[in-house]
Amino acid sequence: MFEGLFHALRRHGVPVALDEWLTLQRALDAGLAGSSLAGFYLAARAVTVKSEAHFDAYDTAFVEYFAGLEASGPDVDDRVLEWLREHPDALGVSPEQRARLDAMLSHLDLDELRRRFDERLRHQTEAHHGGDRHIGTGGTSGMGHSGAPTGGIRVGGPGRHRTAVQVAGSRAWREYRQDATLGVREFGTALRRLRRLSSRLDGPADELDVDATIDATANAGGALDLVFRRPRRNSVRLVLLLDVGGSMDDHVHLVDQLFSALHQTSRFRELTVRYFHNCVYDLLYHDADMDRSRTDSTRALLGSLTSEHMLVVVGDACMGPSELALPGGCIDWHTYNEEPGWVWLERVRARFTHCAWLNPVPEVWWQHTHGARTLQAVRRLFPMYELSLAGLDQAVDHLMTRAA
Amino acid sequence: MHDARPFEGTDSYIAGEDLRTSVNVAIALERPLLVRGEPGTGKTLLAEAVAESLGTDLLVWSVRSTTKAQDGLYVYDTVQRLYDSQFGDGDPSDIRRYIRMGVLGQAFQADRRVVVVIDEVDKADIEFPNDLLWELDRMSFHIPETGDTVTAATRPVVIITSNAEKELPDAFLRRCVFHYIAFPHPEQMAEIVRVHHPGLDERLLTAAVEAFYVLRRMDALAKRPSTSELVDWVQALVVGGIPPERVLEEMPFLGVVLKKPQDLDAARRAMAVGGNGTFR
Secondary structure, eight states, rough: OOOOHHHHHTTTOOOOHHHHHHHHHHHHTTTTTTTTHHHHHOOOOOOOOOOOOOOOOHHHHHHHHHHHHHHHGGGGHHHHHHHHHTTTTOOOOOOHHHHHHHHHHHHHEEEEHHHHHHHHHHHHHHHHTTTTTTTTHHHHHHHHHHGGGGTOOOOOHHHHHHHHHHHTTTTTTGGGGGGGTTTTTHHHHHTTTTOOSSSSSSSSOOOOOHHHHHHHHHTTTTTTOOOEEEOEEOOOOEEEEEOOHHHHGHHHHHHHHHHHHHHHHHOOOOEEEEEEEEBBBSSSESSTTTTTSSSSHHHHHTTOEEEEEEEEEEOOOOOOOOHHHSSOOOTTTTOOOOOOOOHHHHHHHHOOEEEEESSSSSGGGGTTTTTTHHHHHHHHHHHHSSHHHHHHHHHHHHHHHHHH | OOSSSSSOOOOOOOHHHHHHHHHHHHHHHTOEEOOOOOETTOOOHHHHHHHHTTTTTTTOOOOOOOHHHHHHHEEEEEHHHHHHHHHHHTTTTOGGEEEEEOOHHHHHHOOSEEEEEEETTTGOOOTTTTTHHHHEEEEEEETTTTTTEEEEOOOOEEEEEEEESSSSOOOHHHHHHEEEOOOOOOHHHHHHHHHHHOOOHHHHHHHHHHHHHHHHOOOSSSSOHHHHHHHHHHHHHHHTTTOOOHHHHHOHHHHHHOOOOHHHHHHHHHHHHHHHHOOO
């Protein structure tokens, strides 16, 4: 039932899958919606929506679907049936899914389904003795699915019916929307490969070394001699330089995703994050808001590096040529760089054996984007990859081969 | 199918209609309930309340960054077995003696339905939830060392909490019933504080709750205070004998509510700039 809601949810970007939809049908069969639209609203949300970020989209879809039914009043029976007739393939299921669906529905075919639906609706009309004040036909006809087996279709009255739509309509979850979080996990999985395991790091030796234990025990003539070792940990230290502000504002979502992914997978031995604007000069900022009181000297950072450090720069490399080429070319008028940006970039590049530059500008635009000249120059210096899942994969590959 | 509406909240845990529905849907469908929300919204307490309300035991599996899925099923204590074989304290030929059940293992073996909470699942490795998919689906796992299969006689109620720090895998999410605990409204918050501090002066409560939401609304906060901070703060105000009218004006014991130095500074600056009136 409620396929329309399913499609409305998908249309509004709630990633509800057929599995979840079938789970919802089970919940309805079990009477969990409590025979009211308010109950249905909550139960369906618990089953189909898996992130508070999608609650708002759920509300929107819910209102769209049920407000339509509500407004149409008693005509809804015909409308739903007609809709079913017109869209025999409405669910758009594959044969395989269809088979599973059939199994779940005890091999009901569409005609049988429709016949039962009909029957149920008829039953309902009788039960209500045509009580036309029960506007909730839309709700109850659906509720009939959950309540009909026991005949217990209690209509909580129009008030209750409207409640759920009103609750949904108030869109209380709007501020929880975060369309940006998609893809964080994918980035995280790609970044997991960025590791060099080593047991030479600090930490307690609390892992049983089976081979060494066998050797030691054999050497001791069979007297048990346990040997422990330090667990292997990731020895990679990562320096992340992020370009912020200006032309990077367009890419803020993408960079956010990468950033969250880096933090989540933070199995790195060390993660240093610094910010710059357009090009690296003598100072690096601690925060993305580029507070000038919280900076590091670039030289000091470069001086503190070990061979385990890898560099990832995230930036579009699109800037005025003067920012690369001239002393004092820095875009911030209140800072003056003695040496041109290019010298700084070369200096940074020379300090790392493993480095990659991630560019949020899609690779196909690299020749033509407004900063193509500087982009091409930077690209000659740093191995550059597109900031996308595929690009990140390549970048990690590159970092790891260099590391080998 | 189990009884309808088994969970109604408890005396000390107030559950809204939405939370009750989510819990009951999860119980009836025998799906894990994934609970997310800001820290301090009572996610772990929920599991306790569910166990209390169902009149059963609660098993807690606190997840840490080093936790592996295997830990929750069983641990094979090889070292103990080696020792026993050496020193003859026990019978090392019986491997079963060295299989220690983890939290899920215990829950599967329990003779009645228990509640399991997998607390802060997002703290573990990114693959951790995937590693538990099969076990949570089938409520069963195999022990290769002994050839035994542990299967739950009665499926436990599984509650999983997450601070939303990590994205959980889709396959895992699809199997869960999801509930997001929203931050309580002032009225709900007052109700919660009353539960923790019975017999509290209503005027003090109103003032503290109002001041608390003023603080929470500040934009500049690095860490927004949560329920537990308010409960502690009220305690401090009571112990300090602060009269209600001074709470909003002076915000005494602010360090109980705001934990970060920069947040304290921001709050004090806001108070200093506008005086008491505009701080509201």
